[in-house]
């Protein structure tokens with residue numbers, strides 16, 4: 001591309017106009033999702049100012065941020081004992097949108113981890129809450145002077161000398177506007193800010209309360225010697241503060257392993273601190289109750305960052321703290337950059353290791369986790385081989401004999417049987433007669449789990465109701481066309497007749513719907529079913545995708561059954577066995593009527609045929 005020199009070419013370069021008023025409205029009113037975030041910004045400014053003073057001022061001082069209200073005047077004041085601002089700095093930083101001293105300070109100092117501000121925008125948010133904003137400030141650089149900044153719209157302001165504040169620091173005084181007058185209430189502020197500010201390092205007081213709202217040290221910052229039982233309790237109590245829906249069963253501190261192995265500590269492990277926990281509460285196994293609060297440089301940024309937890313962890317909550325995750329300008333969400341994905345991966349790894357630790361060291365909690373989250377763990381085991389190893393002999397499989405371990409499903413021939421139907425159909429009947437436990441494959445992760453189990457442990461998995469599974473059960477027999485037609489006409493409605501030998505011998509026939517096709521339809525229409533998490537559905541659909549649609553129903557007649565054997569012989573000899581065939585057909589209809597609603601039945605006809613046959617039997 002050729003660059004044209006405007007002086008030579010004579011082309012006029014225009015300056016874009018800026019409507020500062022409009023820009024102010026956008027920034028101050030639309031940057032944040034909730035105006036309460038504005039309060040967070042102002043507390044954060046006080047916090048940054050304290051860090052600044054600590055870096056720049058060699059004199060000792062007591063750090064504190066105090067939030068007070070005047071409920072009559074409807075004012076709210078945020079006071080800090082930070083560095084304050086000189087008159088020049090008021091003009092240069094406070095009153096200039098997009099410029100802040102904090103960013104410069106961070107760039108100049110390695111030791112600036114405690115600084116939060118970066119965009120030079122946060123102060124604007126004061127104008128969302130207030131009809132008038134006053135900043136009374138005394139800089140450590142000019143400790144004898146106090147200046148007062150005043151503005152109603154952030155666009156026009158005054159900055160003048162005023163009565164001395166008494167000490168170095170800043171008061172931001174908000175005259176609350178009509179919509180936010182209810183913020184002039186200490187209790188409400190306590191409730192709002194204790195969550196946001198829980199991890200800030202400098203103490204924050206509301207009103208004349210002597211206890212800082214952030215007095216509780218998060219468990220990962222505890223430096224003094226503490227008994228492991230005490231530490232466990234502290235972790236649980238911390239988790240309880242953040243978990244609003246469930247009691248935490250136990251906690252998993254991030255990267256416990258890393259502490260003992262300092263050589264291997266990665267950048268993420270060094271940066272990221274936090275606590276994860278497993279929720280109690282028996283809820284449907286596939287519900288997604290993940291919740292994660294993310295603090296960046298001590299300030300709550302996103303209390304719904306559940307995407308940082310693996311999708312299989314629908315029963316987990318957590319709090320994490322990072323210096324390095326990058327917030328978006330609203331500071332309510334995170335940038336999805338490379339580091340974000342490194343953090344996500346590291347959390348997942350830590351969780352997997354943590355679960356293994358619990359299994360080893362906390363048998364009681366482990367038992368409770370297995371009971372509460374059996375179904376979710378079944379799906380989790382499919383997502384990671386380490387989890388599969390940990391869980392393969394621990395999770396229970398729903399079966400005809402209740403929820404049992406896989407080991408109990410294995411028969412003498414090292415076979416596991418699974419049926420795909422939700423309803424008690426022919427499979428149920430066969431297995432009840434044979435007295436073999438059979439897994440219920442319609443529960444969402446059971447089949448993929450059993451497949452993996454069988455593959456890794458060299459077992460045969462018989463999926464009854466599928467083409468392949470049926471081959472294990474029914475040994476087909478050839479019969480001449482004429483006999484087949486007589487039997488088919490007499491026994492079948494719209495089904496296909498198949499002659500086979502199968503167990504148990506006492507069973508003359510079974511009706512076999514195509515379970516795969518039924519399962520496929522069911523799972524693929526589950527999209528709207530909010531109870532199944534998309535991750536779990538995706539897993540199962542990998543399996544159902546391979547199934548072609550074959551809406552067939554078959555009647556297998558059992559040639560090892562004496563009645564069937566007799567009928568076949570009689571038909572071959574040209575004898576009339578229509579009554580026996582009608583009896584069997586009625587029996588077929590009654591069996592399927594109680595078993596499978598997919599099969600079209602004519603129950604009353606079958607019952608009346610039986611009555612008729614009973615009457616004519618002794619003729």
Ligand SMILES: Nc1ncnc2c1ncn2[C@@H]1O[C@H](COP(=O)(O)OP(=O)(O)OP(=O)(O)O)[C@@H](O)[C@H]1O
Nearest residue numbers: 045049093094100101102117118119120121122123
């Ligand atoms: N309470 C305070 N004490 C001292 N200086 C302050 C205070 N509040 C604001 N400032 C100054 O005003 C500047 C602008 O503040 P503002 O909140 O707009 O941006 P920031 O904190 O730098 O960045 P961000 O938009 O990310 O919060 C700050 O960088 C700081 O220099």
